[in-house]
Amino acid sequence: MVQVTLFGSIRAHADGRAKVEVEARNFKELLDRLVEQYPGMKPQIDRGVSVAIDGLVYKEAWFAPIKPDSEVVLLPYMQGG
Amino acid sequence: MMDTGVSKRKFKQVGTRPARPDGVDKVKGRAMYGADMTAPGMLTGRILRSPHAHAEIVSIDVSEAVALTGVKAVVTGADLVAQDDIAMRDIQINVLATDKVLYDGHAVAAVAAVNADVARAALKLIKVTYRALPHVTDVDAAMAPDAPVVQAGRSLETVPAGMSANVTNQCEFGHGNLDAGFARADLVIERSFTTAATHQGYIEPHACLASMTSDGKAEVWCCTQGHFNVRSICAPLLGIEASQLRVTASEIGGGFGGKTAVFIEPVALALSRKSGRPVKIVMTRDEVFKATGPTVATSMDVKIGMTKDGRITAGDATLRYSGGAFPCGTVEMGAQSAFAAYDLEAVRTLGWNVLTNRPKEAAYRAPGAPQAIYAVESVIDELCQKLNLDPLDVRIKNAATKGTLSSYGPTFDDIGLMATLEAAKNHPHYSAPLGKNQGRGLSAGFWFNFGGNTSVSLTVNTDGTVSVSEGNPDIGGSRASISLMAAEELGIGYDKVRTIIADTASLGHNDNTDGSRVTFAVGLATIHAARDVIKKMCGRAARMWDIDEDAVTWVDGAAVPAGDNAGKFPPMTLAEIAATSLQTGGPLAGHHEFTADGAGVSFGVHLCDIEVDPETGHTSVLRYTVFQDAGKAVHPDYVEGQMQGGAVQGIGWALNEEYIYGRDGRLQNAGFLDYRIPVASDLPKIDTVILEIPNPGHPYGVRGVGETPIVPPLAAVSNAVARAIGMRMTSLPMSPPRILKALSGG
Numbered sequence: 001m002v003q004v005t006l007f008g009s010i011r012a013h014a015d016g017r018a019k020v021e022v023e024a025r026n027f028k029e030l031l032d033r034l035v036e037q038y039p040g041m042k043p044q045i046d047r048g049v050s051v052a053i054d055g056l057v058y059k060e061a062w063f064a065p066i067k068p069d070s071e072v073v074l075l076p077y078m079q080g081g
Numbered sequence: 082m083m084d085t086g087v088s089k090r091k092f093k094q095v096g097t098r099p100a101r102p103d104g105v106d107k108v109k110g111r112a113m114y115g116a117d118m119t120a121p122g123m124l125t126g127r128i129l130r131s132p133h134a135h136a137e138i139v140s141i142d143v144s145e146a147v148a149l150t151g152v153k154a155v156v157t158g159a160d161l162v163a164q165d166d167i168a169m170r171d172i173q174i175n176v177l178a179t180d181k182v183l184y185d186g187h188a189v190a191a192v193a194a195v196n197a198d199v200a201r202a203a204l205k206l207i208k209v210t211y212r213a214l215p216h217v218t219d220v221d222a223a224m225a226p227d228a229p230v231v232q233a234g235r236s237l238e239t240v241p242a243g244m245s246a247n248v249t250n251q252c253e254f255g256h257g258n259l260d261a262g263f264a265r266a267d268l269v270i271e272r273s274f275t276t277a278a279t280h281q282g283y284i285e286p287h288a289c290l291a292s293m294t295s296d297g298k299a300e301v302w303c304c305t306q307g308h309f310n311v312r313s314i315c316a317p318l319l320g321i322e323a324s325q326l327r328v329t330a331s332e333i334g335g336g337f338g339g340k341t342a343v344f345i346e347p348v349a350l351a352l353s354r355k356s357g358r359p360v361k362i363v364m365t366r367d368e369v370f371k372a373t374g375p376t377v378a379t380s381m382d383v384k385i386g387m388t389k390d391g392r393i394t395a396g397d398a399t400l401r402y403s404g405g406a407f408p409c410g411t412v413e414m415g416a417q418s419a420f421a422a423y424d425l426e427a428v429r430t431l432g433w434n435v436l437t438n439r440p441k442e443a444a445y446r447a448p449g450a451p452q453a454i455y456a457v458e459s460v461i462d463e464l465c466q467k468l469n470l471d472p473l474d475v476r477i478k479n480a481a482t483k484g485t486l487s488s489y490g491p492t493f494d495d496i497g498l499m500a501t502l503e504a505a506k507n508h509p510h511y512s513a514p515l516g517k518n519q520g521r522g523l524s525a526g527f528w529f530n531f532g533g534n535t536s537v538s539l540t541v542n543t544d545g546t547v548s549v550s551e552g553n554p555d556i557g558g559s560r561a562s563i564s565l566m567a568a569e570e571l572g573i574g575y576d577k578v579r580t581i582i583a584d585t586a587s588l589g590h591n592d593n594t595d596g597s598r599v600t601f602a603v604g605l606a607t608i609h610a611a612r613d614v615i616k617k618m619c620g621r622a623a624r625m626w627d628i629d630e631d632a633v634t635w636v637d638g639a640a641v642p643a644g645d646n647a648g649k650f651p652p653m654t655l656a657e658i659a660a661t662s663l664q665t666g667g668p669l670a671g672h673h674e675f676t677a678d679g680a681g682v683s684f685g686v687h688l689c690d691i692e693v694d695p696e697t698g699h700t701s702v703l704r705y706t707v708f709q710d711a712g713k714a715v716h717p718d719y720v721e722g723q724m725q726g727g728a729v730q731g732i733g734w735a736l737n738e739e740y741i742y743g744r745d746g747r748l749q750n751a752g753f754l755d756y757r758i759p760v761a762s763d764l765p766k767i768d769t770v771i772l773e774i775p776n777p778g779h780p781y782g783v784r785g786v787g788e789t790p791i792v793p794p795l796a797a798v799s800n801a802v803a804r805a806i807g808m809r810m811t812s813l814p815m816s817p818p819r820i821l822k823a824l825s826g827g
Binding site: 008040044047054055057064071076079081 | 494
């Protein structure tokens, strides 16, 4: 299980919790499990999200590995200029 | 450049300052920009734009325009394929409106004619019947429950019921107990701020040449920050497959994020398809201002608590951004950036995006961050003034460091904020004396930096030179940086490498040149591509020496036996291996395709001295110094140029630049005479101090540098003005009339 920190506006879909736990070994499994366990997150995840794994932000790398003790933070999809 | 001693690697090429590879062509006028492309039989395309801020399109009659001699094609929104995906549909109806026009300058129809005079005459013959609708251009007014609705049904599930239909999305970030944090403060200050929409101000207007034949094959040449993105957008809008559309990026005369969007290319393609001839469209400056993407306009509230000794106890910000007539997520970036420079126990940022009858926002260097950080840094500065604290000491006391839980969620790894703050503190600028009506301001700044999808191909030519093909338009010197990294990895001279920007048919997909990603991500792909070809060259040497491939390694530009047991052979250089490559197995090339991640965040600190003329309200920038962590400056000239350019643009935001709308909702200052950007004679030399705290996510330690420099100037200048005139301005720009009004107590 990995602990996932949720940004504020998506917490409503996890009963207001700032952190949830899911079984995931990579970014894609993380998204799949979140949608299964918290269907209300699906619209946001479909629009796009980023994830910070141990401080590094990943935008699209589905197979970015997540270790059980990784710090995992879900973020909106990021864009630059 | 300040050596922190952190970087251990000794570079031979990286960190040097060779002459820029595009310099001669640009100085001599040979460089081919978007408007320089021509084709036999080419037509001139021009676009008819809405004179209304908001109106229903009742009808469009193009018959008289079509009948005009010399007109070869007329298109409207009906000539593009209607899109189901909502993001693509927004682009479609922004490129050519269908049912409604949403802002002054919104494209409605276009003509292709034998010359510009005929095209202009034809535009006047297109009869558009509008039904004017109420409009709203102010972000706060648009949030009112009874505001005119720009687009109905665009609110996401994140928006609570009962809000204006113009509110499209809401976001929130933070951690800790705000109430407890504010209760611990000795002083709490709460202020409201506004910032105007500003344009990227690139000197080269958008331009493209499109050619589409009757068999559905198409070519586009255009100035863009991402020709793969142009293809991804144009192909579905024209109903063709990606393989049938080849897009080539021209040289680019500035972008700063504004050329990550698509405006004219689908229109030119539709005109070419209809006319059967190539069509060139070049925007006028008026069109660039009215119909391309400026920044968001904002309204913000910030509340910060601080102890008497300068510890920030809590920070709370509410951001209201408008990205024009279409939803955008820029407020999310602002909300995550606002307090990122500080190690806070209690912090919250709340963001709202609001629709207004303004053009669709496009990215502009660190989109969303400068505005939010301006508001936060202004309140911190006012707290320092009222508590009689040194503003740099306070920032050092509260600075985020390795291990800090950031305000937006992740814990920071190695970051360079403390080093930049200490460099500023120790710099002679910080202790230099000031005169009458003068003030010194400072601000910290932050940006995320990104990686993204990247493809690079690297060829070793038989004469021992190297060609690198990459797919990101060079807006900040990336060709030089990529060549330096290729030379470094291969162990050859920089002059042996040439990097070009390949078209969309020649490489795998590349994301836009944005997010400060190119030197990081394309550089990383280039290093991997070089390693790929090095492995192949070692293999060739092994065959020549008749030893095992694993017994060969690469040192200083040559294959050498890996150890004594491998045999005694003199080094075989890249040039020697290349010379026989066609006899030893064929052409030598390496490539790498990947999604680059691991771009390290970047921090900067700016110091600014200004003088305000109390009679005119004019602010002169007297001295300006930029301190920034570059990870590793691959080509320091370009890094300094990014730092200087960002600072200058930010000074423009702070002092002069703004979109001004009339009561009719029309833009009043669509030109450089009325939209005042800083020019060389306005400014002193911008001094730079590069710090190098290596990014652990890159083998050379590289971090993106292009966006962070525009973040601090807004607050640095504003804080300087506040100290010079003894009162705080809370609206940008601080143009002379606004300062005079403030000085007169208005």
